[in-house]
Amino acid sequence: MSEGNSEARQGSMEVFLNGLVKENPTFVLALGMCPTLAVTTSAVNGLGMGLTTTAVLVLSNAIISLLRHIIPNRVRIPAFIVIVASFVTMVQLLLEGFIPSLYSALGLYIPLIVVNCIILGRAESFASKNPVIPSIFDGLGMGLGFTVALTAIGAVRELLGAGELFGIPIINNVLGMFTSVEYVPISIFVLAPGAFFVLAALTALQNRVKRKMQEKGQNADKIQSGCSSDCAGCSDSGCAHRFVDVDGAPGSVANAKANKKEG
Amino acid sequence: MLDVVKDLLVLMIGSSLVSNVVLSQFLGLCPFLGVSRKVDTAVGMGGAVIFVITIASGVAAVIYKFVLVRFDITYLQTIVFILVIAALVQFVEMFLKKYVPALYQALGVYLPLITTNCAVLGIALTNVQKSYGIGFSIASGLFTAVGFLIAIVILAGIREKMEYNDVPESFRGMPIVLITAGLMAIAFCGFSGLL
Numbered sequence: 001m002s003e004g005n006s007e008a009r010q011g012s013m014e015v016f017l018n019g020l021v022k023e024n025p026t027f028v029l030a031l032g033m034c035p036t037l038a039v040t041t042s043a044v045n046g047l048g049m050g051l052t053t054t055a056v057l058v059l060s061n062a063i064i065s066l067l068r069h070i071i072p073n074r075v076r077i078p079a080f081i082v083i084v085a086s087f088v089t090m091v092q093l094l095l096e097g098f099i100p101s102l103y104s105a106l107g108l109y110i111p112l113i114v115v116n117c118i119i120l121g122r123a124e125s126f127a128s129k130n131p132v133i134p135s136i137f138d139g140l141g142m143g144l145g146f147t148v149a150l151t152a153i154g155a156v157r158e159l160l161g162a163g164e165l166f167g168i169p170i171i172n173n174v175l176g177m178f179t180s181v182e183y184v185p186i187s188i189f190v191l192a193p194g195a196f197f198v199l200a201a202l203t204a205l206q207n208r209v210k211r212k213m214q215e216k217g218q219n220a221d222k223i224q225s226g227c228s229s230d231c232a233g234c235s236d237s238g239c240a241h242r243f244v245d246v247d248g249a250p251g252s253v254a255n256a257k258a259n260k261k262e263g
Numbered sequence: 264m265l266d267v268v269k270d271l272l273v274l275m276i277g278s279s280l281v282s283n284v285v286l287s288q289f290l291g292l293c294p295f296l297g298v299s300r301k302v303d304t305a306v307g308m309g310g311a312v313i314f315v316i317t318i319a320s321g322v323a324a325v326i327y328k329f330v331l332v333r334f335d336i337t338y339l340q341t342i343v344f345i346l347v348i349a350a351l352v353q354f355v356e357m358f359l360k361k362y363v364p365a366l367y368q369a370l371g372v373y374l375p376l377i378t379t380n381c382a383v384l385g386i387a388l389t390n391v392q393k394s395y396g397i398g399f400s401i402a403s404g405l406f407t408a409v410g411f412l413i414a415i416v417i418l419a420g421i422r423e424k425m426e427y428n429d430v431p432e433s434f435r436g437m438p439i440v441l442i443t444a445g446l447m448a449i450a451f452c453g454f455s456g457l458l
Contacts, residue, residue: 033292033293034289034290034291034292034293034381035289037289037292038288038289078346078349081345081346081349082342082346085341085342085345085346086342088341089338089339089341089342092341093338108288108385108388108389108392111340111341111384111388112290112381112384112385112388114341114345114384115345115381115384188449191448191452192286192287192289192448192452193445193446193448193449193452194445195289195445196441196442196444196445196448197441197442197445199441200434200437200438200439200441200442200445201438203436203437203438203441204433204434204438205433207432207433207434207435207436207437207438208433211432211433
């Protein structure tokens with residue numbers, strides 16, 4: 001491999017596991033929080049959204065990696081957006097045709113996959129610098145990491161908010177074996193506020209892990225808390241920058257301005 | 264005429280309060296959480312969002328009606344909208360810089376942050392889904408963005424007060440802001456009885 005990138009020399013398996021565990025897009029990098037909150041009202045919806053995003057991510061990573069020497073640097077972001085948007089449209093039409101129940105459950109959030117930070121972020125930071133096979137595995141790892149995270153959050157919200165898991169009333173089934181007590185669902189967890197509370201608990205946990213790691217002297221830089229300062233998570237992986245970089249440096253303008261403003 | 268006024272009123276309350284763009288639809292969360300530390304920056308961000316979303320939903324509606332429907336290529340709406348919106352934000356920024364420097368001074372720093380804001384695309388797509396005309400699309404964009412302004416200013420006000428509170432260590436920073444947003448979302452649930 002002629003690429004000077006160290007990541008390119010990693011084995012595909014390593015790249016895959018990196019996305020699934022070490023740099024899990026939701027739990028570690030805190031990317032793509034809008035869909036995470038919106039569609040995780042049940043485990044099935046989380047799973048569906050995760051797999052849809054994975055499909056788009058793998059396909060767009062593959063194509064962007066194939067075209068990485070052809071797309072001129074200055075217009076790469078618009079080019080990436082067009083590629084991603086095309087795949088999102090394809091996936092949307094397929095879902096509408098073959099899984100209409102999922103299509104209506106996810107609704108508006110399917111076309112909004114285009115603006116999901118994970119996809120543009122991986123295009124910018126991995127696929128545009130690496131050969132096709134590692135890029136596909138990167139997309140697969142990141143996508144499945146996202147899927148696992150969404151399914152887990154969806155499961156927690158569904159369990160607390162409706163007492164069910166994948167539509168099966170688990171809590172009442174278990175309770176019914178021992179007592180005649182019925183579980184009263186805390187329905188706020190499937191409503192909008194519940195999403196904020198679950199994410200708050202998640203980021204608090206993240207903060208705690210990060211602090212513990214720092215106490216032990218481990219490097220915890222990778223862990224970012226959800227959209228902390230001006231979408232820091234997004235701009236790092238190349239999302240919140242200008243559409244066409246007038247100055248040639250992605251993100252520099254937006255970042256500089258954001259820093260100045262916050263400071 | 265009275266019907267139109269009534270529809271507009273329902274649209275206003277519906278899209279700014281009842282189904283608030285951030286607190287019940289989770290669109291535009293990044294600026295909502297990121298730029299809400301002080302009330303004046305929050306007002307600036309809200310102003311920029313109102314400006315961009317109103318223009319973008321108008322332009323998207325015009326393009327949808329006169330290009331996509333006209334040539335029967337509505338399935339391309341996601342691709343066309345995202346490109347139009349991203350280019351539009353750039354254009355608005357350049358235009359303001361050259362011709363309305365005062366407004367640019369006030370909103371300029373926030374404009375690049377809105378480019379990839381999912382709220383802009385989300386509202387353009389919602390307008391199409393609900394088959395609003397051009398006028399109603401602009402109104403819907405305006406009112407939704409006003410809802411964003413209301414939410415971000417309230418959050419910034421609470422965050423300014425919260426600076427002095429003793430928050431548990433793990434909850435410092437983002438988690439407590441998310442809890443605040445969750446409580447605000449509960450409050451906004453109360454508006455659903457309005458319509």
